[in-house]
Amino acid sequence: MKTYTYTEKKDTRSGFGAGLAELGRTNKNVVALCADLIGSLKMNTFIDENPDRFFQVGVAEANMMGIAAGLTIGGKIPFTGTFANFSTGRVYDQIRQSIAYSGKNVKICASHAGLTLGEDGATHQILEDIGLMKMLPGMVVINPCDYNQTKAATIAIAAHEGPVYLRFGRPAVPIFTPADQKFEIGKAIQFQEGNDVTIVATGHLVWEALEAAKVLHEKGISADVINIHT
Numbered sequence: 523m524k525t526y527t528y529t530e531k532k533d534t535r536s537g538f539g540a541g542l543a544e545l546g547r548t549n550k551n552v553v554a555l556c557a558d559l560i561g562s563l564k565m566n567t568f569i570d571e572n573p574d575r576f577f578q579v580g581v582a583e584a585n586m587m588g589i590a591a592g593l594t595i596g597g598k599i600p601f602t603g604t605f606a607n608f609s610t611g612r613v614y615d616q617i618r619q620s621i622a623y624s625g626k627n628v629k630i631c632a633s634h635a636g637l638t639l640g641e642d643g644a645t646h647q648i649l650e651d652i653g654l655m656k657m658l659p660g661m662v663v664i665n666p667c668d669y670n671q672t673k674a675a676t677i678a679i680a681a682h683e684g685p686v687y688l689r690f691g692r693p694a695v696p697i698f699t700p701a702d703q704k705f706e707i708g709k710a711i712q713f714q715e716g717n718d719v720t721i722v723a724t725g726h727l728v729w730e731a732l733e734a735a736k737v738l739h740e741k742g743i744s745a746d747v748i749n750i751h752t
Contacts, residue, residue, distance in 0.1 A: 523739050524714055526732050528696035534726070535633045535690050537669040539564025541676025542601060542631075546572045549599065549680055555590055556603045557583045562692075563603035563633050583608045587616040587628070594627045599680055605639065606632035606689060607648040610655060621685050622658035629679050630655075631688045635665075635725070638691040652724075655687040662707060664752045665689045667728035669697045671751060674705035682707055689725065696729050707752050714747035724750045 545552045546568045553575045554568055560578070569576045579586040583604055590600035602609065609632035610617070621628045632651065639646045655663050664679065664686060666672040672690050679686045713728070714721075714735050723731035728749045735745040 523735075523744075526698045526713070526729075528698045530697050531694035532669040532697055533692055533694050534666060534669055534672040535562070535692060536564050537666070537672030538631060538633070538676050538688070538690050539567060540669075541673040543567040543571065544673075545601075545677060545680050546575065551597055552599045552601065552680055553577065553593060554601045554603065555579055555586050557581055557586050557608060559604050559633075562605070563631070565603055583613045584616045587613050587630075588620055590628045591620040591624075591626045599627055599629065601629045601631050601676075603631050603633070605646060606635035606651050607646055610651040610687070611648055614654060617655075617685075618658060622661050625660050625684050627683055627685070629686045629688060631676070631690075633690055634692045635689045636691065638693050638726070651687075651689065658685070660684050662686045662752065663689070664707070665725040666705075666751050667723075667725060667749055668695055668699050670699045670701050670703060671705065674703050675751070678705040678707060691726055693726070695726050698729065698732075705751075709752070711749040711751065712746065713749055714745060716744035716746040718744045720746040720748065722748045722750055 555577045558581050590602050593600045655661050664675050666675045721731045731747045735747050738745045
């Protein structure tokens, strides 16, 4: 059985921030938009280094999607940033009509996904976002498992032509994937090989799946663990 360990925990939203900052240095067409949540989305470094390529739209998420769609017409690659609930449920019609149907090259980046913003209540939580976005034509959905994979995914989606929904979270989770990994859109990763049962997981739950496989191994049960990050 393969053993996975970690020496540090870090939030996946910081992986997004690091990836966005790197894109700011390497791809001049990358621009960023935010709905009044710069700190929460860890966009500060990108903004400090590229103030002329950042657009603060305020608490106007629907407008942000429309602006992002328009920016693609001029050859820009817009990355939008707000919480997952406000990146999907609140603006679904704008994404559907202005981005998905016409295949606009917008990267919708959503933090605090799922129940990871528990203290803010149900208005700031969402579980159905993956299903909502997967129903849209041409939309690629990505849900990385740790800081390193989130950084790699952020960089990778800039090279993908078409709309992308990138989902990540607030809590610190174990970093257990390599820092120099190559992120491949559309291909799952088998973290553990087994013969008795298969555990399929995504996002923050991948580490929990590996821990579950360890417990099963101690009981004589061999488990596959597959990371469906995309």
